[in-house]
Amino acid sequence: MRKNLLFLFCTFVLASCHIITPEEPVKENEQDYEAYGLLTITSSGFTKDNLRVKLVEKNDATMDLYMFDVKFAAAMPVTIDMLVSGVGYAISGNEIRFYGDSIVPTAGGKPYEKYIIRNLEGKITADSIILSNYYGTTPSVYHGKRTDKK
Numbered sequence: 001m002r003k004n005l006l007f008l009f010c011t012f013v014l015a016s017c018h019i020i021t022p023e024e025p026v027k028e029n030e031q032d033y034e035a036y037g038l039l040t041i042t043s044s045g046f047t048k049d050n051l052r053v054k055l056v057e058k059n060d061a062t063m064d065l066y067m068f069d070v071k072f073a074a075a076m077p078v079t080i081d082m083l084v085s086g087v088g089y090a091i092s093g094n095e096i097r098f099y100g101d102s103i104v105p106t107a108g109g110k111p112y113e114k115y116i117i118r119n120l121e122g123k124i125t126a127d128s129i130i131l132s133n134y135y136g137t138t139p140s141v142y143h144g145k146r147t148d149k150k
Contacts, residue, residue, distance in 0.1 A: 019080040019108040031057040033096075035129040037144025039070065044138075046073050053129055053144050055087070055098065063087040063098055065120075065131075072135060080107040084117050096124040098131070105135075 033055045039048040052068040065084040084105045089098040100120040104111045115135040122131030122142075129144045 019078055030059065032148060033124050033129060033146065034148040035144030035146045037129070037142060039067075039140060039142045041072055042139045042141055044073065048072075051142065051144070053131075053142060055124065055129065057089070061089075063089050065098075072138060072140070082107050082112075084120070087120065094126060098122045098124070100133075 035053050036050055037053065039051045040046070048071060051070055052066075054066040054068070056064045056066070058064060062085070065087050067082045067084075069079045070082055071079045082105050084100065084103050086103055087098050087100045089096055091097075098120070099122070101118055103117040103120070104113055105115060105117055106112065115138075118134040118136075120131065120133040122129065122133075124146075127146055129146060130142065132139070132141045134140070
């Protein structure tokens with residue numbers, strides 16, 4: 001009986017966990033863009049609403065892409081804060097287009113090789129952040145409304 005209670009407690013704790021990746025402060029000469037929107041896993045139809053995404057221009061001509069409190073399936077027992085570093089970008093008119101391939105994301109400071117970011121493409125406009133990519137073999141699309149007012 002005691003083992004069963006301990007097992008149930010551990011299951012509850014794990015189910016309510018959140019793996020956090022520390023958000024680095026934006027430096028004075030860096031630009032950041034933030035949005036809240038809808039993530040859709042196109043292969044399963046799973047959606048995660050009100051997902052916060054942040055992109056930060058780094059001094060090395062790349063961006064860091066953060067996704068906060070994200071999950072990729074209804075059965076996923078935890079949410080994670082994910083960081084994708086080394087995202088390339090280019091300014092095109094009034095848009096910033098960003099891209100990347102074969103990037104290992106991190107969550108909680110640990111690499112997630114199983115979910116290598118592939119075919120990352122996106123754009124930042126005056127009003128939105130839109131991106132698509134694969135997490136391993138899982139395709140996804142994100143549409144968010146910008147909240148940073150930049």
